[in-house]
Amino acid sequence: MLSDFITQDKSRKYALNDRGRLLYRSLRDGNISPALNVGSEALGHRLGRWLFLSPVFSRTVRMNAFLVGSIIILALGAVGSALDNLEPLFFFYFPSTRGFESIVLMWLFYWVSLFLIADVIIYVLFRRTGGDLQLFSCVGIAALPLAVFPYLYMLFPYVYRGFPATNLWLSRAVLLILQVWTLLLISSAFSFGKGLRLDRSIIVTLIILYLNIVLLILFGHLA
Amino acid sequence: MSAVKNLKMRRNWLTVLALTVLLISLATPIVILPSSANGDESSDNIKVLPENEHWLRLESPIVTALFPRGGEKPMFIWWYTGQPDQVYIVKFQGLIEWLAIDHSSLPNSDYYSSLRNASAETWSERFDDWYFKPMEQQYMMNMQMRMMLLSIVQRMMTEMELMWHRPFLDFSAAQWSLSDISNITASDGKRIGVAFAFTLVDTPQPRFQFAENNIMLRIRFYNTTVQETVPGTSSSYTVNAGEMKMDLVINKWVWNLDSIKSLLTNLQSEGFNISIPNMKSRLALWVNLASINITRTPLTEAKEQPEAIEDHSTSTVMEVDDHRESMGMTTAQEEPIETSHPLVRIQFANQTETLAGFFRFVAQAKITNYPNQGDVNMVPVKAAFRPAWTHMKLFLAYPYFGNGTLEHDPSIGVNAPGISPTPQYTVTAPTGNAIIPSSVVAYIPPLFTTQLMIALIVVISGVALLLYAIRWRRRTPVNMVGPSTHTKTTG
Numbered sequence: 001m002l003s004d005f006i007t008q009d010k011s012r013k014y015a016l017n018d019r020g021r022l023l024y025r026s027l028r029d030g031n032i033s034p035a036l037n038v039g040s041e042a043l044g045h046r047l048g049r050w051l052f053l054s055p056v057f058s059r060t061v062r063m064n065a066f067l068v069g070s071i072i073i074l075a076l077g078a079v080g081s082a083l084d085n086l087e088p089l090f091f092f093y094f095p096s097t098r099g100f101e102s103i104v105l106m107w108l109f110y111w112v113s114l115f116l117i118a119d120v121i122i123y124v125l126f127r128r129t130g131g132d133l134q135l136f137s138c139v140g141i142a143a144l145p146l147a148v149f150p151y152l153y154m155l156f157p158y159v160y161r162g163f164p165a166t167n168l169w170l171s172r173a174v175l176l177i178l179q180v181w182t183l184l185l186i187s188s189a190f191s192f193g194k195g196l197r198l199d200r201s202i203i204v205t206l207i208i209l210y211l212n213i214v215l216l217i218l219f220g221h222l223a
Numbered sequence: 224m225s226a227v228k229n230l231k232m233r234r235n236w237l238t239v240l241a242l243t244v245l246l247i248s249l250a251t252p253i254v255i256l257p258s259s260a261n262g263d264e265s266s267d268n269i270k271v272l273p274e275n276e277h278w279l280r281l282e283s284p285i286v287t288a289l290f291p292r293g294g295e296k297p298m299f300i301w302w303y304t305g306q307p308d309q310v311y312i313v314k315f316q317g318l319i320e321w322l323a324i325d326h327s328s329l330p331n332s333d334y335y336s337s338l339r340n341a342s343a344e345t346w347s348e349r350f351d352d353w354y355f356k357p358m359e360q361q362y363m364m365n366m367q368m369r370m371m372l373l374s375i376v377q378r379m380m381t382e383m384e385l386m387w388h389r390p391f392l393d394f395s396a397a398q399w400s401l402s403d404i405s406n407i408t409a410s411d412g413k414r415i416g417v418a419f420a421f422t423l424v425d426t427p428q429p430r431f432q433f434a435e436n437n438i439m440l441r442i443r444f445y446n447t448t449v450q451e452t453v454p455g456t457s458s459s460y461t462v463n464a465g466e467m468k469m470d471l472v473i474n475k476w477v478w479n480l481d482s483i484k485s486l487l488t489n490l491q492s493e494g495f496n497i498s499i500p501n502m503k504s505r506l507a508l509w510v511n512l513a514s515i516n517i518t519r520t521p522l523t524e525a526k527e528q529p530e531a532i533e534d535h536s537t538s539t540v541m542e543v544d545d546h547r548e549s550m551g552m553t554t555a556q557e558e559p560i561e562t563s564h565p566l567v568r569i570q571f572a573n574q575t576e577t578l579a580g581f582f583r584f585v586a587q588a589k590i591t592n593y594p595n596q597g598d599v600n601m602v603p604v605k606a607a608f609r610p611a612w613t614h615m616k617l618f619l620a621y622p623y624f625g626n627g628t629l630e631h632d633p634s635i636g637v638n639a640p641g642i643s644p645t646p647q648y649t650v651t652a653p654t655g656n657a658i659i660p661s662s663v664v665a666y667i668p669p670l671f672t673t674q675l676m677i678a679l680i681v682v683i684s685g686v687a688l689l690l691y692a693i694r695w696r697r698r699t700p701v702n703m704v705g706p707s708t709h710t711k712t713t714g
Binding site for chain 1 (some may be wrong): 452457649650651662664665666667668669670671672673675676678679680682683684686687690691694
């Protein structure tokens with residue numbers, strides 16, 4: 001049991017492993033992280049774990065490296081969408097004639113907003129505090145599919161040169177898959193970042209998705 | 224020991240995977256961008272040359288067009304380059320101010336009618352007959368009240384006579400200037416069109432001096448199909464290759480009715496219950512549409528007499544949104560064009576066939592700085608027409624826009640084979656006094672559809688339901704996440 005939480009370094013000194021760190025933080029904050037698998041049942045088969053990137057998120061407790069990684073992902077997404085002239089609105093992309101810098105700022109704005117909104121909703125609904133930096137790291141990692149999409153979108157016209165209809169159909173299909181994946185990753189991110197069970201964190205994700213739809217209506221995209 | 228090895232291997236794989244994704248992401252623009260920049264095909268197929276001392280000639284593989292070199296009002300003679308014997312004409316005749324006041328003796332106030340022209344003589348008489356005289360009789364006023372009413376009404380009549388301009392601003396009577404012909408260049412360096420503008424710079428009518436330098440017709444002509452977006456709004460539309468896009472810009476119009484509104488308010492505050500329903504001013508753009516068969520009338524003859532060019536017209540039929548309307552008669556009343564289409568298309572035709580030329584307009588106009596400074600609103604445009612034996616008199620009616628700016632975009636062109644309906648570029652339409660689009664970038668087909676959004680909601684809601692179903696069935700909270708890399712997970 002104890003071996004689940006400790007490890008030995010090269011000089012054979014004992015130290016907490018990732019789960020140990022999570023357990024320490026959980027005991028300190030009073031939140032039980034789902035990664036600890038305490039008192040709950042996990043659907044941890046291989047596909048599920050990689051769909052929710054749980055092996056990655058479980059390491060975000062070592063914040064510094066993943067914080068940098070998540071900032072790089074956000075920056076990549078911002079640059080990619082600006083290069084493609086794709087204006088983001090949380091989980092959706094729209095053609096834009098705005099300048100490069102404006103799109104970059106919009107991308108970063110929406111993802112930082114998502115982090116802040118999630119933090120507030122989780123506090124209001126579940127009274128969870130702390131772990132904000134880890135939540136930010138997790139949210140940044142969850143943005144990976146949508147950050148990669150603009151680069152795939154750049155490639156499609158070259159792959160399907162001369163078949164614009166296929167290109168459009170494929171782009172939309174790939175975007176839908178990546179949107180679904182991002183939303184699942186965001187649920188996972190809330191789960192790890194704030195120690196929520198997945199059935200609760202997916203509710204927070206749904207609330208954010210509906211807020212996104214409200215914005216789509218307000219900005220006239222559903223007219 | 225093997226668990227530690229396994230952990231290390233997984234960690235390495237994870238690092239390799241993350242690095243690969245990041246490297247591919249970084250490398251993609253480097254691979255893509257040079258090829259977009261090098262994709263400059265020869266597209267310099269639009270020429271604007273002097274035709275003679277009065278006309279310029281715009282030549283392209285799809286459309287050839289003639290327009291005045293400067294000084295004269297905006298008009299265009301154009302034809303399908305592959306079919307030069309049938310030419311089409313649009314003449315911008317002028318602006319008409321009219322009043323949308325509701326009264327049973329007048330037609331529908333949504334559409335322009337010449338009976339509604341904002342003429343001081345006509346309307347002072349109507350105000351008197353419709354509102355003041357009945358009130359005088361109805362209330363059996365005492366002498367003092369009657370004198371007060373008469374004095375205010377008299378003041379209003381004088382004000383109307385002194386302040387009101389004529390309802391019709393005749394573009395022919397004004398002096399126009401033609402701007403330089405500028406290239407429209409895309410962000411990839413390709414020249415995709417030309418832009419220029421006519422500006423009303425002088426008018427001999429003193430009461431129309433406010434219109435000087437405040438009325439402009441911006442023109443853009445593209446050699447490839449583009450999508451234009453209107454800045455500050457979510458409005459966008461497609462402009463086909465060979466279509467001449469125009470923006471009528473009217474800035475700071477002085478409205479006749481505004482000068483008497485305060486007097487009418489005074490009347491109400493003095494206790495006279497005068498209610499004028501829908502007391503609003505509106506403006507109509509009058510354009511004439513005609514077509515000439517050059518085998519019967521030489522083009523030189525038409526060019527030499529631009530004012531009488533409609534006399535040579537053979538447009539006895541016009542198709543308005545697929546309805547054939549006969550022009551072979553004349554009527555005193557304008558007929559409304561009732562359509563719900565966002566783009567209203569008027570196609571030239573004759574008795575036997577539909578011709579290639581068309582005039583079309585977006586059924587919305589943009590109003591800026593009204594009612595408040597900085598406001599941007601889209602307003603409906605209602606059209607009416609009057610047949611005139613051989614041509615169509617078209618009236619595009621715009622709502623009141625106070626001291627703000629109105630922009631509306633009619634266009635002309637031809638239906639030609641082989642024009643791709645898919646835009647190649649997204650162009651930000653110029654606003655204000657600008658003539659050239661502020662941004663021209665590669666077109667991105669819309670990735671967002673309502674169906675895809677619904678699909679996304681359904682999938683995520685489905686996952687949530689699944690989680691709750693599992694929780695209910697197993698009677699234990701569900702975590703789809705694995706506990707740790709070296710711990711076996713339970714199903």
